Amino acid sequence: MSLVTLTGIAKSHGAQHLFEDVNLQIGTGRRIAIVGPNGAGKTTLLEIMTGEQEADAGTVTRGKDLEIGYLRQEVAQAQGRTVVAEVVAGAGAVSGIERRMRHIETEMAEAGGEAATEAELAELMDEYGRLQHRFEQLGGWSLEAEARRILAGLGFAQADMDRDIGQFSGGWMMRVALGRLLLANPDLLLLDEPTNHLDLASVEWLQGFLAEYAGAVVLVSHDRDFINSVVNRVAELNHGMFTEYVGDFADFVDQRDERIAQLDMAAKAQGRTIARIERYIERFRYKKAKAKQVQSRIKQVARIDRIEVPTNRTKAVKFRFPEPRRSGRVVITLDRIVKRYGAHTVYDDLDLVLERGQKVALIGPNGAGKSTLLKILAGVLPFEGGIRELGSNVQVAYFAQHQIDALNPANTVFEELAGAAARMSTAEMRRLLGAFLFTGEAIEKKVEILSGGEQTRLALAKLMADPANLLCLDEPTNHLDIQSRDVLEDALNAFPGTIVLITHDRYLIRSVANAIIEVNAGEATLYPGDFEYYAAKRGLDIETRGAVEGIATPRGIEAVPARPRESSVEAAARKRAEAEVRNRRYRRTRDLRDALQRVEQEVGENDASLAEMSERLADPATYADHHASRELIERHNAARDRADELGAEWTRLTSELEAAEAEDSLTPTAR
Template identity: 30%
Template sequence: MAELLDQKQIQKLICSSVPGVDDVIVEYVQGYLNDAAAAIANSEKTDESENPVEDLIRPMLEDAAGGAGDIDGLCEQLSKLLQEVEQKADPQKGSKLAKLAAPVNMVAQQAQINKVTRAQVAGTDLAHTKGRTVASQVDIKKLRKAEARIAAKMEKRGIKSRYEASKLIDENPLDDDDLLMKVNPILDYTSTRDKIKDIKVDGFDISYAGKRILTNSNIHLVFGRRYGLIGRNGIGKSTLLRNIAHRELAVPTYISILFVEQEMAGDDTPAIRSVLKADLFREQMLRDEAAINDELKRLEEPSPVDERGEVMSKHEIDAKKNEMGDRLNSIMSKLQDIESDKAEAKAGAILNGLGFSSSDFERPTKSFSGGWRMRLSLARALFCRPDLLLLDEPTNMLDIPAVVWLERYLRTWKSTLLVVSHDREFLDEVATDIIHQHSEQLDQYRGNFKSFWSTREERRKNQMREYESQMQYRAHLQDFIDRWRYNANRAAQAQMKIKILEKLPELEKPEDDKVVTFTFPDPESISPPVLFMDEVSFAYTTERKILDHVNIDMQMDARVAIVGPNGAGKTTMLKLLIGKLNPTSGIVHRHGRLRIAYFSQHHVDQLDVKLTAVGHLRKMYPGNTDEEYRRHLGAFGISGMTALQEISTLSGGQKSRVTFAGLAVQQPHFLVLDEPTNHLDMESIDALTNALKQFKGGVVLVSHDERFIDSVCTEMWVCAEGKVTKFAGEGIKDYKKMICPPEDQ
């Protein structure tokens, strides 16, 4: 196709206005402008509202510039080039493009507002020389439509465009895993050690499912510090982590990111091998080493051939050997630098710390349960040691020894850590900083959770005093203005007061902490014996007993915590208590009128996520009216339209509240709870604690949350090695010291 525009001139304009711009963007703009000029020159009908420079090219160049460069001047010059083409084609239409290239650029403003909207990204990234990968601001749907229109015009004229389609368009949209691989490629982390790895992003917005999560927010992560991200259930903490992991926030591409959100998929790979494979750079180096060694062996064979199938000369063989030798030396140097020979020992130590025995190392990953595969995901991330590690509730699937090990391991973490957790003890041990997400904003505090709690309260009091002081001052000014603005002697003073009032910054009233309350209905009393086990043993197979000769007696005032390592039989014991399992031998006695409500740690898997919260209760516990179901949901903070949303749209904590409401519907005498604090925010944990204290029935629970156990339970039973025995110490802290002695001992 004939070039109507000077391509060298366009390239010079772009490169001078946006220094270091990628060639793919220059080439695209050249081709797109030339196609647009061809359409204009042929006097083809166009939509008056369309402007190729403002609609598509400006957002792309602003994206590539990353805030630098003279984009306004560049777009004005590109518009003039098209305008000149139009004037030559039809002098009467010379004003059309000038009118569209108005100073107020609404399209660019809208693109800036939608900067982090994933629906607009559609798997597209723009990498530029500033070392960042950011979400493209170009509307891919509009781009695809525009290029289809130009292609149709070219075909109509029988002309084939030299630039058939934008390289920014990916016809096969990526799923989440593929996108993560695309934005987190294999990095040679031996070459990035001296680079600045702080992350600072200002003025960003995040929305999810039509709901605004963050507005004009700022986040600053200093390399080497450990940040605890806290906030209410449903506030968008996991969404923020996901946006960072997908690099929808402008994180430099040389900073490696790993997000541990869900359990890994199981296959035939041995557990320790799955951990080693997580270090993609090491794996690539080992593959390259093996390939080079194979090539060197081939070159030692008689009469080796080259890529064309011709026998290589001695000179060619020697040159190839030298080339392979240099590459091998470079790879060996990098493998030595990352201590590749110690990798298996490091992986084994991490697996041991997270509760895996040596015999588990060679087990295929598919043989582990979901909770253990979640631990494998965590082990893989810790082994990789990314520059930025993102963890979402990492302690949920861990027992107390594993939590203690993880706390100690993360205290030595040399890279940046951002962790979502509602475990206050864990945050006190691990976090150096706290990020509080609330009211579509992020507030950062130095120190651990205990320090945050005291600082936040003091900051809130100061903000409230400042707000009240300003409101009084505003009222004083307004009173003076109302009284004297029409008095000739005081009019000048009144006008001065009006100017002062207009210039006063508007302070927002600090939000009140919403008090969360849970309520379980009090049951009618029943006479003892209520619930006991007598010489109970249980085994899934004849090879090993899970529980052996267990004796335990519980009355209506029972407040029992069952603790012990994972796999010791705690959940099995709970299922024996409620009748989900039958003992191999012995007796489990339950009072004839006893109603037991059971909260499973896998309760989310039992919810029909296509139903609403009300619909779920109606399906599981029929016989009540919708008003009664909504009353029970309201007692656990699921009120208003939230009760009528699909469960799939609720956060993990909100799903837990729906399950608690289901327990309340059953009017239980006994609550049997397996890890009930998983997914709950701190306010909800406090509300659950108070509700259990006030509940008149019995409570049996399994938990790793020290504060929760101390607050609720009056006795502890240790489940280990097939036995269940009452703990003789003072509480959970004594038990923790017993099984995990302080490091200095």
């Protein structure tokens, strides 16, 4: 069944032509990623689907009673409700039904003690019965528990779910808005950059949620791994043209490249045909005997629809970081670092040594301290204890969102760089801008008209006015489209110095990082290998960390040494330690299973009680006794509240049990 159909859609913003002849059919179960460079009109196309913008040409057909949920890139700040209440409010139909049911219960209780007509009471009862049936159909009794499950998946702690939404930053508000949409369960989800404010764990959870989502999904994203995991079609919007491909992102790249190659061959063949005809025209243009044939060929050339070959700018565009001085082998040392924010200790007694050539990705949940560690490494954040020492010839450059926000919109590109490069000559500044893809007239463009990707490149160029050999980069791919991310990836791989970066782009991590630091719960653990090594090794570390009593866990961050060959005595000791770990885990999961069984039993009993009381509330005879009906309503409300509490407890226990079992599944079976 078609939910939304776009036919011949065209759109321009003033003199800027965005796209034309866009045709797309979104059916139930369809999952489509819209990709393309920044400024191509991807968000505009989503808003045409919702009806928030009108197309200049073409038609939009939406299914009857279609429910569309739209996640924007920016959401308004709000307050006055808890996080979980805000998410539950997104299930508008269910929330509205519940409010009306509570109102009818009050009306019926009051009617029972007054001289209400039998017809009035019967009318209330009929409405209550219909609402109750619909409420149960929509899963109303478990609504809050489901909201909490979604919020947990998006990274909220249980305690934070009951805080006022006004206490959270814009990034966390985006998670609230996303959770609200997911709970609402619309027929069609439109998601504009849904992973921008999510950590890696939340991105992976969202992938799993969308994989089981019953409705259709259309998303705009520059995260290749996310696209590959979620979609079954990719639509490219580029140079005003809209082309749909079947498959995931990898399939799209293969099909697009093959299509471009075929178009290129066809265009060259067409060019040879046109050249041959034009040579004939030129040869016989002034010969009277050939006049008719010449005119025929002139018309033939005019009628030819020229084949346009889309450009693949990722293969043509490169930029590079200026060559820095070579640093010493040890680039930076942190010794017993202590960092606090008020009474909250982020790091206590942290050690770290980075060496020349390491390219480290910091990984961990939002709020764990990744940005704090990066700022300490960059020297832009003071700390309460310990020593930070740079190696010989080390020059640090720190990049974060505030460098982009600090760009002066009134300056030209050249003027903006000149303000940070007082010691450079004009020729040197032009060469530096050229390395970051600003050449010719582009250096005279105003900052205010630059795309997000261009602003990112300009901010990086300013940082490199004094070439650095230690780059500290906080989310450098934000605002970059996929092509620009490819360019940055190549530049980082070619950089001869040391890099520490924070990014939620797993593709970039896998492509660039040769070491991973996991930051969580005040601890930081170094995995001296790429992302695949980290993913595999992490399971073993979870299993064995602190397992053998009397052997201390390494303080702070330490390299993981190669394991020497074991003696038979050592092997026996290791096996005993591993067996003890398995026994402890079994006891822990056994307790969780027992608690879960008790909760599920109480859920069943409470649901049966709710059903019995609901039947009595639906009986007009109940309201003959005013006091008894009041007491029944109060017991019904208490049972409903208990259902919410049990749902939250079931969610917590299930999450803990899944985490414990996941640790078990990550543990290697062989050394």
